[in-house]
Amino acid sequence: MICIKCGKREAVFKGLCNECTWESAVVESPGSVSRIICPKCGAIKVGNAWSHNHSEAHWERKSLETFRINEPFRITGREVVGFNKRRDFIDAKITASLDGDIREFSFTIPYSEDKISCPTCNKITGSYFEAKVQIRGMTGKVTDKMVDAGKKLVEFVENNRTRDHQSFISKVEDVKDGVDIYLGKRKDGDTFAKNIKAREICSVVISNTLAGVREGKQFYRFTYMIRLFDYEPGSILFVNGRKYIFQGTNANGLNITDVEKGRDTFVNRKGLDLTKVTATGEIAEKRRFMVISRNNGETELMDRQNYSQTTIKGEITDDEVDMFILDGQLYKARGE
Numbered sequence: 001m002i003c004i005k006c007g008k009r010e011a012v013f014k015g016l017c018n019e020c021t022w023e024s025a026v027v028e029s030p031g032s033v034s035r036i037i038c039p040k041c042g043a044i045k046v047g048n049a050w051s052h053n054h055s056e057a058h059w060e061r062k063s064l065e066t067f068r069i070n071e072p073f074r075i076t077g078r079e080v081v082g083f084n085k086r087r088d089f090i091d092a093k094i095t096a097s098l099d100g101d102i103r104e105f106s107f108t109i110p111y112s113e114d115k116i117s118c119p120t121c122n123k124i125t126g127s128y129f130e131a132k133v134q135i136r137g138m139t140g141k142v143t144d145k146m147v148d149a150g151k152k153l154v155e156f157v158e159n160n161r162t163r164d165h166q167s168f169i170s171k172v173e174d175v176k177d178g179v180d181i182y183l184g185k186r187k188d189g190d191t192f193a194k195n196i197k198a199r200e201i202c203s204v205v206i207s208n209t210l211a212g213v214r215e216g217k218q219f220y221r222f223t224y225m226i227r228l229f230d231y232e233p234g235s236i237l238f239v240n241g242r243k244y245i246f247q248g249t250n251a252n253g254l255n256i257t258d259v260e261k262g263r264d265t266f267v268n269r270k271g272l273d274l275t276k277v278t279a280t281g282e283i284a285e286k287r288r289f290m291v292i293s294r295n296n297g298e299t300e301l302m303d304r305q306n307y308s309q310t311t312i313k314g315e316i317t318d319d320e321v322d323m324f325i326l327d328g329q330l331y332k333a334r335g336e
């Protein structure tokens with residue numbers, strides 16, 4: 001059958017050929033489009049919800065969904081091509097199909113934009129928090145280890161934030177003996193505490209307080225008190241009542257030297273109760289000695305500072321050696 005309109009081509013739909021059918025295509029476009037954007041984080045309100053990730057794409061899909069086309073055509077693509085300079089119009093491209101034959105339609109539509117702070121940014125501004133991570137050390141002083149741990153927590157939360165906008169830091173507070181970091185999401189505190197416990201020698205104490213009622217449920221705030229083992233090598237410690245020189249840590253525990261017996265020991269972190277560790281506040285001086293001679297299980301050393309000579313038990317194979325000095329006694333420094 002030949003097209004009843006043009007009389008030239010084969011009819012494909014209701015007596016009309018392909019071309020004559022396309023001439024009947026009517027695309028209905030929305031009168032205008034608008035968007036609400038958070039000036040702080042760039043989130044876009046799509047419908048009733050705020051979109052934080054891929055928000056541009058969500059908004060585009062939602063605001064172009066009111067494009068319609070008459071039968072027998074089908075819309076196969078909706079795309080914002082661009083904005084005009086003043087950002088009061090958008091160019092949209094609609095693609096439609098008639099049995100796989102694709103045509104494009106262009107539209108210019110009035111556009112408006114509003115800037116409103118999103119609920120998450122309002123929480124951050126309002127210092128909302130679900131968890132507080134307190135990073136502390138053993139000596140009451142702020143140490144590099146504590147600063148590093150704080151930085152790691154900030155990085156961790158910022159990384160989570162790229163996927164989950166509920167992850168945020170609402171406050172970082174330097175306190176006399178450490179740092180307090182307030183988190184928007186409790187789970188971040190939980191995960192961080194677990195990670196640091198696996199990585200560092202530290203104790204973690206978790207507590208909570210009832211902070212009110214939210215959405216009909218009791219709402220608790222959690223505190224993660226992380227105490228890092230941050231004594232410096234040479235520190236004099238009492239571990240389970242015995243006196244030691246702290247030599248250093250490795251991934252599994254502490255290297256310490258028994259002051260009375262002069263013997264090196266290793267304390268596995270798994271069996272270590274930090275509440276049983278106390279410090280005298282004293283730090284043994286570390287000095288470098290030259291090895292002069294060694295024989296019969298003894299080594300003769302010379303202090304490089306004052307040239308005084310001492311004999312110690314054990315044969316030291318190196319030419320030089322670092323020793324801790326405590327109450328006139330020498331103890332080999334093992335290094336971290």
Ligand SMILES: [Zn+2]
Nearest residue numbers: 003006017020
């Ligand atoms: Zn025709």
Ligand SMILES: [Zn+2]
Nearest residue numbers: 038041118121
């Ligand atoms: Zn925001």
